[in-house]
Amino acid sequence: MSQRPHEREGNRLLAMLPGEEYKRLAPHLKHTSFALGEVVYESGGQMRFIYFPTTAIISLLYTMENGSSAEMGVAGNDGLVGIALFMGGNTVPNRAVVQSAGKALRMKSKVLQDEFARGGTFQRLLLRYTQALMTQMSQTAVCNRLHTIEQQLCRWLLLSHDRLNSDELVMTQELIANMLGVRREGVTLAAHRLQESGLISYARGHINILDRRGLEATVCECYKVVKDEYDRLLG
Amino acid sequence: MSQRPHEREGNRLLAMLPGEEYKRLAPHLKHTSFALGEVVYESGGQMRFIYFPTTAIISLLYTMENGSSAEMGVAGNDGLVGIALFMGGNTVPNRAVVQSAGKALRMKSKVLQDEFARGGTFQRLLLRYTQALMTQMSQTAVCNRLHTIEQQLCRWLLLSHDRLNSDELVMTQELIANMLGVRREGVTLAAHRLQESGLISYARGHINILDRRGLEATVCECYKVVKDEYDRLLG
DNA sequence: TGCCATCCGTGCGCTAACACACATATAGGG
DNA sequence: CCCTATATGTGTGTTAGCGCACGGATGGCA
Numbered sequence: 001m002s003q004r005p006h007e008r009e010g011n012r013l014l015a016m017l018p019g020e021e022y023k024r025l026a027p028h029l030k031h032t033s034f035a036l037g038e039v040v041y042e043s044g045g046q047m048r049f050i051y052f053p054t055t056a057i058i059s060l061l062y063t064m065e066n067g068s069s070a071e072m073g074v075a076g077n078d079g080l081v082g083i084a085l086f087m088g089g090n091t092v093p094n095r096a097v098v099q100s101a102g103k104a105l106r107m108k109s110k111v112l113q114d115e116f117a118r119g120g121t122f123q124r125l126l127l128r129y130t131q132a133l134m135t136q137m138s139q140t141a142v143c144n145r146l147h148t149i150e151q152q153l154c155r156w157l158l159l160s161h162d163r164l165n166s167d168e169l170v171m172t173q174e175l176i177a178n179m180l181g182v183r184r185e186g187v188t189l190a191a192h193r194l195q196e197s198g199l200i201s202y203a204r205g206h207i208n209i210l211d212r213r214g215l216e217a218t219v220c221e222c223y224k225v226v227k228d229e230y231d232r233l234l235g
Numbered sequence: 236m237s238q239r240p241h242e243r244e245g246n247r248l249l250a251m252l253p254g255e256e257y258k259r260l261a262p263h264l265k266h267t268s269f270a271l272g273e274v275v276y277e278s279g280g281q282m283r284f285i286y287f288p289t290t291a292i293i294s295l296l297y298t299m300e301n302g303s304s305a306e307m308g309v310a311g312n313d314g315l316v317g318i319a320l321f322m323g324g325n326t327v328p329n330r331a332v333v334q335s336a337g338k339a340l341r342m343k344s345k346v347l348q349d350e351f352a353r354g355g356t357f358q359r360l361l362l363r364y365t366q367a368l369m370t371q372m373s374q375t376a377v378c379n380r381l382h383t384i385e386q387q388l389c390r391w392l393l394l395s396h397d398r399l400n401s402d403e404l405v406m407t408q409e410l411i412a413n414m415l416g417v418r419r420e421g422v423t424l425a426a427h428r429l430q431e432s433g434l435i436s437y438a439r440g441h442i443n444i445l446d447r448r449g450l451e452a453t454v455c456e457c458y459k460v461v462k463d464e465y466d467r468l469l470g
Numbered sequence: 471t472g473c474c475a476t477c478c479g480t481g482c483g484c485t486a487a488c489a490c491a492c493a494t495a496t497a498g499g500g
Numbered sequence: 501c502c503c504t505a506t507a508t509g510t511g512t513g514t515t516a517g518c519g520c521a522c523g524g525a526t527g528g529c530a
Binding site: 083131132134137142 | 299322354
């Protein structure tokens with residue numbers, strides 16, 4: 001399948017590659033579609049491909065032995081999924097699940113690793129992205145400890161909105177609860193409050209961002225810390 | 236200052252380097268001592284050195300605007316502090332604070348970066364360590380969300396114990412509370428329960444691990460996930 | 471030996487979030 | 501057009517952890 005040159009624009013990491021490196025990689029990039037809820041990687045499972053989302057959003061989730069789960073990070077058109085392939089571990093002890101249906105470009109792990117080993121811009125870019133993701137994970141830890149569900153819901157909505165081209169998220173409160181590691185009723189309550197404040201509206205699995213500024217005013221500082229770090233490292 | 240060859244044994248990452256690479260680095264490794272509470276890196280601050288702890292333990296902490304704080308990860312003789320120096324970001328938005336006084340070997344950032352850029356074992360080792368640290372951070376996020384203070388205290392004690400040569404931790408409940416991002420009274424209560432179960436004893440800033448097996452039986456699964464991943468990646 | 475800063479224990483009222491139960495509402499297929 | 505699976509709303513009781521206040525203990529220093 002041939003790739004038209006502009007296609008990489010859908011992913012900001014790929015778009016940042018200098019022409020020469022991109023030319024080397026382009027033939028190895030293939031389109032993939034992801035459905036909502038699809039499992040990209042299983043915990044500890046083999047990773048045959050690395051994925052560069054263009055319109056899809058992928059959540060990194062840990063699922064406890066008792067079945068409860070919590071999100072530790074999220075990747076969209078600003079990043080990639082499959083860090084362990086170049087970090088040297090090959091697998092990670094958590095799942096990657098499609099949070100928002102859409103497309104991604106994929107590359108075979110071998111191709112990725114060979115290019116990474118060349119030590120060029122690609123390598124530097126991937127490592128900077130990894131650092132940004134680490135900030136997201138660590139800030140998630142802090143946020144889980146210190147902030148309310150309502151603040152965390154704001155953070156989650158903003159992180160998702162940043163990675164979408166639309167103001168509408170297709171996502172039930174039940175699923176958001178799984179991501180945030182809280183009860184569905186807790187999300188209902190928090191979403192209700194945000195709706196009453198006119199920041200969002202929602203109905204049966206569809207959430208609309210009505211007032212992004214308002215969300216940014218309600219969210220805890222965690223969002224800005226992560227956002228600023230992405231901008232600094234990958235801007 | 237000359238380094239005796241066995242000195243690197245104090246740090247497990249350095250100990251894993253092949254002879255040639257270690258020989259190149261050894262002249263650049265200098266001893267440093269850290270006092271309890273000392274700040275190794277300030278949030279967003281410049282990092283002149285990378286540190287390989289031998290007997291010290293360093294916490295990675297985020298401090299909120301309102302002064303409350305929470306730990307996102309910890310490094311001891313199994314790792315290093317200063318990941319941003321080779322990941323490309325140069326700084327991180329969190330502090331590194333000495334949790335247990337002791338020694339470390341330090342290296343100038345330039346030397347580190349040059350050796351990293353050679354792309355040999357050193358690079359691969361550092362990246363694998365970084366992946367292990369990511370697991371620790373993400374599991375901290377999960378643990379903060381889903382587990383009790385008592386379970387988290389167990390996790391924290393075990394992580395510290397793994398990085399010490401002693402069964403005694405010099406650490407007040409107040410400081411532990413800062414690390415865990417909870418109240419001092421919460422730690423008092425949890426520590427009391429562990430003491431009544433005979434797992435630890437403590438008095439005025441000194442904690443003794445009496446029954447490590449018992450702690451391992453009380454801790455949540457988060458500890459094992461992190462431990463197994465360190466063993467897999469760096470064992 | 472006596473003082474005092476530091477560390478730990480405890481009680482009280484409060485809130486966020488939980489677990490469980492069940493009531494509604496609605497999109498979309500038959 | 502109805503029926504049902506799915507999504508959301510709500511109530512009740514419980515619990516973990518918070519904020520605050522203060523009391524008790526003790527190790528180290530004058």
